[in-house]
Amino acid sequence: MSTPDPFQTLRDEMVEKQLRERGIHDQRVLDAMRRVPRHMFVASELQHLAYRDCPLPIGENQTISQPYIVALMTELLHLTGTERVLEVGMGSGYQTAILCELTAQVYTLECVPRLAEQGAAALARLGYENVEIHIGDGSQGLPDMAPFDAILVAAAAPALPGPLRSQLSEHGGRMVLPVGDDKRQYLEVVVRQENRWEIERTIPVRFVPLVGRYGFSPRVWLEDSTEDE
Numbered sequence: 001m002s003t004p005d006p007f008q009t010l011r012d013e014m015v016e017k018q019l020r021e022r023g024i025h026d027q028r029v030l031d032a033m034r035r036v037p038r039h040m041f042v043a044s045e046l047q048h049l050a051y052r053d054c055p056l057p058i059g060e061n062q063t064i065s066q067p068y069i070v071a072l073m074t075e076l077l078h079l080t081g082t083e084r085v086l087e088v089g090m091g092s093g094y095q096t097a098i099l100c101e102l103t104a105q106v107y108t109l110e111c112v113p114r115l116a117e118q119g120a121a122a123l124a125r126l127g128y129e130n131v132e133i134h135i136g137d138g139s140q141g142l143p144d145m146a147p148f149d150a151i152l153v154a155a156a157a158p159a160l161p162g163p164l165r166s167q168l169s170e171h172g173g174r175m176v177l178p179v180g181d182d183k184r185q186y187l188e189v190v191v192r193q194e195n196r197w198e199i200e201r202t203i204p205v206r207f208v209p210l211v212g213r214y215g216f217s218p219r220v221w222l223e224d225s226t227e228d229e
Ligand code: SAH
Pocket: 058, 062, 063, 064, 065, 088, 089, 090, 091, 092, 093, 094, 095, 096, 109, 110, 111, 112, 115, 136, 137, 138, 139, 154, 155, 208, 209, 210, 211, 212, 213, 215, 229
């Protein structure tokens, strides 16, 4: 993924100003964010905005998350390169690509088939092969592939979804997810040791809703979610 491209300077600046200066320090995460061509995950008319400090629309009322949030969530997973990781809410596939760079095997779930197809096409163009893409309700996880060493949820859940909690590895499995509603959400880190789940609340965030069985009913959420993460 290291072929030079016309966006490399913008990407280097993004890493310095938006990530390193704000406290992202995991060198593997910074390097991955420097390598992955974020502009390849948005529509061509938005490519010139791909390295800005904000989320962008990807269609279907969804957004590609702000670079800082992608980096922070990834850093909080403490990936070393050997983990099996579940991502819920693939969206554009950008976060998926970052995970593919940093770990052995990624499983991703997206409930909107058109987004899953677009994301799959972008990941294939870039040559990622350590990813399995599933279309379905990610709030229920992927029981057949569990346990996972790490789980990243890219949409806000009303509460920690039970199936995801139990699909986390019993030996230090880590999950990062936004919890809350359209008014208030926090990024939470969950660490499992056998049958104990330690939960740490970090920064306030703003994500689109997790729908599905352990998420929100789509009608509960306000209609203005297109500007969110
Ligand atoms: N990381 C993605 C974020 C996309 S926004 C990116 O940067 O592009 C969140 C995504 O979660 C949307 O694509 C939405 O369709 C998806 N989503 C919401 N609820 C879901 C569910 N229950 N199962 C799977 N995907 C879900």
